[in-house]
Amino acid sequence: xxxxxxxxxxxxxxxxxxxxxxxxxxxxxxxxxxxxxxxxxxxxxxxxxxxxxxxxxxxxxxxxxxxxxxxxxxxxxxxxxxxxxxxxxxxxxxxxxxxxxxxxxxxxxxxxxxxxxxxxxxxxxxxxxxxxxxxxxxxxxxxxxxxxxxxxxxxxxxxxxxxxxxxxxxxxxxxxxxxxxxxxxxxxxxxxxxxxxxxxxxxxxxxxxxxxxxxxxxxxxxxxxxxxxxxxxxxxxxxxxxxxxxxxxxxxxxxxxxxxx
Amino acid sequence: xxxxxxxxxxxxxxxxxxxxxxxxxxxxxxxxxxxxxxxxxxxxxxxxxxxxxxxxxxxxxxxxxxxxxxxxxxxxxxxxxxxxxxxxxxxxxxxxxxxxxxxxxxxxxxxxxxxxxxxxxxxxxxxxxxxxxxxxxxxxxxxxxxxxxxxxxxxxxxxxxxxxxxxxxxxxxxxxxxxxxxxxxxxxxxxxxxxxxxxxxxxxxxxxxxxxxxxxxxxxxxxxxxxxxxxxxxxxxxxxxxxxxxxxxxxxxxxxxxxxxxxxxxxxxxxxxxxxxxxxxxxxxxxxxxxxxxxxxxxxxxxxxxxxxxxxxxxxxxxxxxxxxxxxxxxxxxxxxxxxxxxxxxxxxxxxxxxxxxxxxxxxxxxxxxxxxxxxxxxxxxxxxxxxxxxxxxxxxxxxxxxxxxxxxxxxxxxxxxxxxxxxxxxxxxxxxxxxxxxxxxxxxxxxxxxxxxxxxxxxxxxxxxxxxxxxxxxxxxxxxxxxxxxxxxxxxxxxxxxxxxxxxxxxxxxxxxxxxxxxxxxxxxxxxxxxxxxxx
Numbered sequence: 001x002x003x004x005x006x007x008x009x010x011x012x013x014x015x016x017x018x019x020x021x022x023x024x025x026x027x028x029x030x031x032x033x034x035x036x037x038x039x040x041x042x043x044x045x046x047x048x049x050x051x052x053x054x055x056x057x058x059x060x061x062x063x064x065x066x067x068x069x070x071x072x073x074x075x076x077x078x079x080x081x082x083x084x085x086x087x088x089x090x091x092x093x094x095x096x097x098x099x100x101x102x103x104x105x106x107x108x109x110x111x112x113x114x115x116x117x118x119x120x121x122x123x124x125x126x127x128x129x130x131x132x133x134x135x136x137x138x139x140x141x142x143x144x145x146x147x148x149x150x151x152x153x154x155x156x157x158x159x160x161x162x163x164x165x166x167x168x169x170x171x172x173x174x175x176x177x178x179x180x181x182x183x184x185x186x187x188x189x190x191x192x193x194x195x196x197x198x199x200x201x202x203x204x205x206x207x208x209x210x211x212x213x214x215x216x217x218x219x220x221x222x223x224x225x226x227x228x229x230x231x232x233x234x235x236x237x238x239x240x241x242x243x244x245x246x247x248x249x250x251x252x253x254x255x256x257x258x259x260x261x
Numbered sequence: 262x263x264x265x266x267x268x269x270x271x272x273x274x275x276x277x278x279x280x281x282x283x284x285x286x287x288x289x290x291x292x293x294x295x296x297x298x299x300x301x302x303x304x305x306x307x308x309x310x311x312x313x314x315x316x317x318x319x320x321x322x323x324x325x326x327x328x329x330x331x332x333x334x335x336x337x338x339x340x341x342x343x344x345x346x347x348x349x350x351x352x353x354x355x356x357x358x359x360x361x362x363x364x365x366x367x368x369x370x371x372x373x374x375x376x377x378x379x380x381x382x383x384x385x386x387x388x389x390x391x392x393x394x395x396x397x398x399x400x401x402x403x404x405x406x407x408x409x410x411x412x413x414x415x416x417x418x419x420x421x422x423x424x425x426x427x428x429x430x431x432x433x434x435x436x437x438x439x440x441x442x443x444x445x446x447x448x449x450x451x452x453x454x455x456x457x458x459x460x461x462x463x464x465x466x467x468x469x470x471x472x473x474x475x476x477x478x479x480x481x482x483x484x485x486x487x488x489x490x491x492x493x494x495x496x497x498x499x500x501x502x503x504x505x506x507x508x509x510x511x512x513x514x515x516x517x518x519x520x521x522x523x524x525x526x527x528x529x530x531x532x533x534x535x536x537x538x539x540x541x542x543x544x545x546x547x548x549x550x551x552x553x554x555x556x557x558x559x560x561x562x563x564x565x566x567x568x569x570x571x572x573x574x575x576x577x578x579x580x581x582x583x584x585x586x587x588x589x590x591x592x593x594x595x596x597x598x599x600x601x602x603x604x605x606x607x608x609x610x611x612x613x614x615x616x617x618x619x620x621x622x623x624x625x626x627x628x629x630x631x632x633x634x635x636x637x638x639x640x641x642x643x644x645x646x647x648x649x650x651x652x653x654x655x656x657x658x659x660x661x662x663x664x665x666x667x668x669x670x671x672x673x674x675x676x677x678x679x680x681x682x683x684x685x686x687x688x689x690x691x692x693x694x695x696x697x698x699x700x701x702x703x704x705x706x707x708x709x710x711x712x713x714x715x716x717x718x719x720x721x722x723x724x725x726x727x728x729x730x731x732x733x734x735x736x737x738x739x740x741x742x743x744x745x746x747x748x749x750x751x752x753x754x755x756x757x758x759x760x761x762x763x764x765x766x767x768x769x770x771x772x773x774x775x776x777x778x779x780x781x782x783x784x785x786x787x788x789x790x791x792x793x794x795x796x797x798x
Binding site for chain 1: 326328332352353354357358361362364366368369370371372373374375377378381382383384385386387388389390391394395398415416430431434603606608647651652653
């Protein structure tokens, strides 16, 4: 979970941190819909600009840390865009003029456009996710879903507990790999490497299930989901900020799609 | 605070716990986890439960909280009352309002990301009104010395702080009974000290009845009013006031394989195995190690980190291990012990410095001679070549381990066989037993019998010329090592004999590092805690 703010560091109080997570979720969804229903690169470009503006001006997130955290996603976006362009069907169409030709590789303008559209959409998805989940910790998101949308406690807080334990799985994975490496297991042919990874996965899942069982037992011991109606330590109230956020987000989404391209 | 509820509870004529022929068999097991427990514990008293690993101590803790029989499947026998509630017939949620349960592993019982949310979680589940929660959360935190921690991320707390937070979690709901299932087993010495000290304060207040399951008896015994002894079949050996148990319990404990507190095993009781530091030091073979098997020179390792750019995990560490030498690597959590062992095994490359390994003369497993072999850099060795030079035994939950130069698999299998693999499956979640199964690590969570089995195996392996590095939190093991290397914040702050380390631990405060050695320091420290003379804070 590279998007949770715990890994980004402290959040400054800002406009979006005072908006309830459920409102941010609705606002974000309108942008995702706008980005997905269109096929050209113009709409995602507009939404990207809007998202960057919101991130810088209203999110309160520590901006300097974002590039490193998003690096894996950035790499995925670049390779996705590259292959979409190179492998596009329109490149084979001899009636279209080539923008670029290197040996057997021929790239046409529609291919570039379609490739950019795909890559930029993933950019929009990434930035929007950051805007939705970034400005408050996951606990607030669970609170908001339970209080405002009446999502079942068991689902919301159960997921929350699982998210907190998830990083330990990464540690287990590394330890299992180290133990096997030191005993000379896992080196060699690609087939044996795959077998090795499968074995490691089984060991890790067993450890994860054990951890999950203990967490569940600890939650049960503290009266979780015992039939008593749960109260809330932090009450979330819908304010004018929520309405403004959703309103502006819808406006931006509509404008991004409807304005002449 | 708790005044409103406290006196009323103390005045109640009913015992806090009353067990009458209590037995439990987990579904699918033929052997009962608990059988025939019969005792009465009066309100406000502290009960210490002793028994070897797998003896059903955790099962008793679960029964008191109603998880057995209401959450876990199995067969119930006899009767157990907590206050005026019959556990078998009372829904778990009513029991949950009276009973707080603290588990062993701090990372598997904290649910929320922030400290105040974490304390409030149990109150929310019980439907407390918000205003009361807002008043109660800071109170409960202050009670365990975590006042002002409200907004901290739980992930940034130390092990001891996490465990104190877990205690605050249960205190918040004002339970009449608090059950702690080996709350210090996963902690480093300062964390353990911290947690037990907090418990001693709680026990002295007598506002709660406390049931404590604990391996570290030196510190736990002085705060106990009563002691319950269980054998490894889950049967009750004795239940008696702590001050009257004394000697009589020693033979029972010994037979059962649990740790014996040194306060009980006086001079006329022959101390055996890992209990007696003096005996261990006297029996340590006086050998002169010759061949250097492992050499680390000026190791420095920097991790990239968000805060300051880099975090220095190792800072100029130099270390040599010779044939037949056993070295304890100690230090608080985060001191760099695990990182050091990873680097020594070639699993991480140091930023600066170098590591050299060679196999024991004449036993090189890869057929490249062995005798007079040069020191080789482990990170350049192929996987098959490493195994003859160094092995690493991991400890499942906490990454403590043994590194040694021998064929790992053979030793691991042997270890498992010797420490009771042939025995019936352990009850779920019994870490002591699981560590024995899964070649976890030296002695984490093991009872005396398990620890002795591991140490005996290590002795035999050492006699073949192995060098052994032992990352450990257990001061009782130090006298069995030739040298102690103490680390703090990535540096080696001490390298010398165990006697010198125990006399003058290079840490501040030093007390946690001394206790439990079986020397006079242990009981003395424990007595201080019991009398409540001074609680440094």
